[in-house]
Amino acid sequence: MIEIKDIHKSFGDNEVLKGISGIFREGVTNLIIGGSGSGKTTLLKCMIGLHQPEQGSVLYDDREFTQLNFQERIEIRKEIGMLFQGSALFDSMTVEENIMFPLNMFTEQSRSEKLDRANFCLERVNLEGKNKLFPAELSGGMKKRVGIARAIAMNPKYLFCDEPNSGLDPKTSIVIDELIKELTEEYNTTTIVVTHDMNSVMGIGDYIIFLHEGKKFWEGSNKEISKTDIAELNDFVFASRFMKAAKGKL
């Protein structure tokens, strides 16, 4: 479980996060949603320590993260897996080397053990046999799946996904969403997905936080989201023609 309390973050005079709190539980897919510039990615970066919030705290199973120094954070970071918006695969390494990288750095496993783990992770994301390809040889969806495989290589307790569907076609997006949900339930991870994709919201949003202008406007599940009367949330959820048309049926 990850708990955030009263997170504030500014860049110069621009206050991006204005006191966000929430509890993200394990075994369910937690979503942070909101329009562009609402502060979703900044909140995610505050949670994983890429940004230092000016105020507030982030607790990983009651371990206060924001007050820890670099060395102390390493122990928690070893329990984190992260899927980046652009996948962030290491260009100079093959798919297999990318997945084995955290194992090489932090475990004393033999090469064959690491290779087995890499193959297992690749199999889990349906990319068997792609071990020797370089990131430049992969499609956008395959890169995301390799990103997920790398993220789960160390059996993380916490899985973060930043815009996992950006740049993907709808069919591949659903595959990625379902994969994230399956892994979350299978390994009981605390999964937090930052997205503005309504298909993801409706498909995998067990617990959703809606951010608007740096504030938390709403929280609930995908079953409740279409039944609120909050204007800002409705503007976001029913922005597309398709969602407007589907409104009556939800």
Add this chain to the structure above:
Amino acid sequence: MNFTNFGKYILLLKAVFRRPEKTKIYVKAIFQQMDFIGVGSLGLISIISTFIGAVMTLQIAFQLVSDLIPKTIIGSVNRDSSILELSPTISAIVLAGKIGSAISSEIGTMRVTEQIDALEIMGINAPGYLILPKILAGITMVPILVIISMVLSIGGGYLGGTLSGAISAAEYIQGITTDFNPYTIVVALTKAFVFGFIITSVPAYEGFYVKGGALEVAQASTRAVVVSCISILACDYLVTQLLL
């Protein structure tokens, strides 16, 4: 580099020299960088050094047109100029262009494509993992390249002088072996060591703090080469002043 940047540069270096997570992986990375910096630059350094030595001999011969000055001086001047200044400094400036821009754009691209963030999330000391092998390879391989450059520059002087008839082989060899002061080698290698550090650390700093996209990576690359060249020249003066 203004004072803020200099402060950030020092803080980055502090992070670079933190204890490595796994020495074996760092050692492998150091050898890869030594190959890139040393072996990868050998051809360029060889061509430049040979031609500079040859041209230097011709120019010295052109300027020393006096019956009172023995021709062996041409060899001596070429030797000392090559060892003390041309080999370390010209090699360093050429390497700043070749290696510096590559380091800056490599690390800068990793920054804008979130690869550095990925390292940090994994709990890896990104400055140490990315920059330390480059610095260690730089301070090892640049002195070796400078030694090779010295030899080739003096050899190039021999070829240039004898082929053009500006000096005979015997006079040139007598010139380069007369009154040789081994301390000049110490000065040159000290310079090479300092330049090796600059050539790798300054571009790494420029790349590490890139913000934006492809345009900013290119700008950082240009800035890395400019700042490295100026730093090399400033340190060249300082080391020369201190050691000679």
